[in-house]
Amino acid sequence: MTLELASERVVPKPWGKTDLRPWSELGRDGAPIGELWFERADPSAPEPSLLLKLLFTDEALSIQVHPNDAFAQQIGLPHGKTEAWYILSADPEAKLALGLKHKLTASQLRTAIGNGSLPDLVHWQQVQTGDAVLVAAGTIHAIGAGLVIAEIQQHSDATFRLFDYGRGRELHVDSAVGAATPGPPLPHAVAQRLNHARLVVARSPYFVFEQIDLPSDSCWEIDASSETWILLLDGNASFNLLTVRPGQAVYVEKQQAHLRAGPSGTKALMAYVAIEPHHARLVGRKAEQLDTMTVRIPPTPGATRTAPRRSRASRRS
Known part of the structure; x- marks a missing residue:
């Protein structure tokens, strides 16, 4: 039986914001913060099945994909990563990419990664505060600049980059091609x-x-x-x-x-x-x-806020 205030883990990212207000007073040292992870108050507690985050974007994230359970287990991971986003705030021109404009073969996807044409093939859409998006594992996706997003996901950090706007970080071409369903996103239930x-x-x-x-x-x-x-x-x-x-x-x-x-x-x-x-x-x-x-319920043990911890390296990009 558990009721507790979650602790907060600060995750620096090159595309993050330096001011997280009004959502948090953390990260005021000038370094860009991309994510706040909400975690169990006790670091020794069993890992939850879900991970709740806030994302803060001053620049676009990489175009990326997450594996499904089957592919993740083939490469030695316990499970894949399906996630959902809820837009907390959005600049006027803020946008997301979800899926591709049309279906590609694995060979065509590999070519688009290699020649840098992938940003022209993803399906960009403008978003506003209150919008919600389900990102099924295998869906090629990206998050643009000027957004604050609440994300819920399977507790996995398996992320494969396909395009990174010249930041010089590694692309995971083989894993991305293997994990991706390179086409338009699957329809999902409306609210x-x-x-x-x-x-x-x-x-x-x-x-x-x-x-x-x-x-x-x-x-x-x-x-x-x-x-x-x-x-x-x-x-x-x-x-x-x-x-x-x-x-x-x-x-x-x-x-x-x-x-x-x-x-x-x-x-x-x-x-x-x-x-x-x-x-x-x-x-x-x-x-x-x-x-x-x-009045009959005693105070919940451990229901106090813990000091935030700086993050271990995270592979979301």
Whole structure:
């Protein structure tokens, strides 16, 4: 049974931002920060199935691809990497690339990598705040400049670069060609509204990703039968006796927790391990019921914020 405030790992990247506000006060030393990873408060805790991140882009990332489970296991990795993005902020011309404009053979893809023509073949699309995108493993993709993105993914850092804008870093041509499905992206489910407070913005065989909008001072019960991450976007909230503010994340697993929205309401993202949306994951409660139940719940051990750690090297590029 676990309810804890996630720790934050700072990951420097050449394409990152030097100012992460309003999402974080970290990374104010002038070095570009590309990612904030939300992790278990106890470094010795078992590795979660999912990884929640914030991405900050002042420059475009490389054009890249992640392997599926089968390809990852062929090269000695435990699993692949499917991910989903939720746009927290976007400059007016900000864009993403998802898939190719048309299907290529493996030989044609290898040629496009070699002659540098791949940026003209990927399918770029403009995005705005509140958009969500599912990036299935095998999909060639890229993230442009001027974005802040919340990402949920399988807990893997297997990334193969196909094009890197002349940064001089290694391209992973053989692995990328082997892992890629070089064509337009597969269609995926549109957003699904579960009720007035919950909107499923992306789903995959590995996770469900929701936007939740809770009225002011409303009370809710979380039934975290499986691993669950909640990232606050706007308004404070309390989880049992733990108070959380925007930019912070909570990890809950195998526990029921009581959530009270702040006086201005609460907007958050919730991701959990499941194939289908779980309707009992977040259920409204009357305030008087919650007050009665909360006083019987002792403080959650370890529910304190830990000091951020500087990152080990990461292969997202």
